[in-house]
Amino acid sequence: MNDRVTVVVATRNRRDRLFETLPEHRAPVILVDNASTDGGPDAINDAFPAVEVVRLGENRGAAARNEGVRRAKTPYVAFADDDSYWTGGSLARAAAVFDAHPRLGLLTATVLIGPEARLDPVSEAQAAAPIGTPPGAPGPSVLGFLSCAVVVRREAFLRVGGFEPRLFVYGEEELLAMDLAAAGWWLCYEPSLVVRHFPLPAGRDVSARRRIEARNRLLTAVLRRPPAVVARTALSTLRESPPAVWEVVRSLPWVLRHRRRLPPEVEAAYAGSR
Template sequence: MTVPAPVATAAETDRVTVVVATRDRRERLLETIPEHRAPVILVDNGSTDGSPETISRAFPAVGVVRLGENRGAAARNDGVRRARTPYVAFADDDSWWTAGSLARAAALFDACPRLGLLTARVLVGADGRLDPVSAAQAAAPLGTPPGAPGPQVTGFLSCAVVVRREAFLAAGGFEPRLFVYGEEALLAMDLTAAGWWLCYRPDLVVRHFPLPAGRDTGARRRIESRNRLLTALLRRPPSVVARTAAATLRDSPSAAWDVTRALPWALHHRRALPPSTEAAFARTDR
């Protein structure tokens, strides 16, 4: 394979590190890495396609972390621990932050000590379709706390957030047992419970170019259902757990079986949300 000459993109801030978790997506990385406008740490989840070596040769400034195994979303935790900037942006191997977004995010964090996470507007594909999650965040029912830089939200897409590094690490980052798909919910709860603001800013923009096919959507639905119920068991009141369990049994009995096997772990690590945090999440459940 011929590695193309790297295209240099000027860093727009030295206060944000972009952490990209990847597995077997070498060709896509060669397209997206040059789009990042801040220092990059690439965390490789045990790729077998030569991704770490190729990226190291093509982009020597990128910090490449080889995990040797697939840790799913928790691979991002390793990137955050290695970052030396106060703020960390996440990107997938098929996404990037548009010009000016990371610098604006850093300025917002600098001006707001209670801000733990900023989530961006996500535009999907070449035609820039608004991601439905971004539309929901723009209409979030919690309003904007006095002094906050945007509407308060209770969820996010992992490829479209900037986090305060100290807040992320104190909250424990992404839970390894959840692996992928729906891993964001537990972290959103724990950051909010710790008193951090999670806010949506439409002037921060992420471009996302997911592949049109090639993933097992049935397996994804099973994992998402499992993680939804595990997250409820870990943090939500019994009424929410019961409602979520009923939906899981109806929609994905195999996911319910997965949760049964993980039940001792979930009950051991259960920590109910503070009442004010639970009230906020209950409002967005509706």
């Protein structure tokens, strides 16, 4: 059992999936339940007494992970979804990499999808190292990631505030990546770390997901990017999903209070990666 890394899993009404994936974890697990109504928390408590179950009174989406990180006692925290897990040895390797690189704030892994272990396109893109590798860093820099496939330095994650609750779900990773990079932390891809991911066939409201993704892209741009980028993002969002633009407009008082431009070197890296 790994004593340097805690796995934080956020879930809602996915009891059956948890019964499949929880036995695969090889580190202490904190399960943060987003106000499930399927009896999952009680069932997990009974079946997996070693798992710390945190019951939230409301659905906080991706920001539920923040509570898990706050409760973790280890210096590093890995995220997993209720349909994913880290393969044997990956978390021990991650801890060793973090120990050797004090500037490292986040490591992202290779993601293999489904029983056939297909390489996730995101991992393929990260392996190509489009923005290079900083001198002394353990691997290629990344400016984005999949939440189920990262290990974070707990201190770094908490200092930047974790996942922004207003984004809820879908595309919540980009703002966290920006804030970690702006704070001077390295974000790197390490291909020897492997996550298995077993997503269910599409069956959720695809149009709602696209609207939320579009809204979150625009919100993130307004919060951190220069005016020209905000304008381009707003135009593309308007073409894709006018309701998403209206949601952002209604949030402008909050957004403008929290707007903080990226440092020039981080903005340059983002501009060059697009």
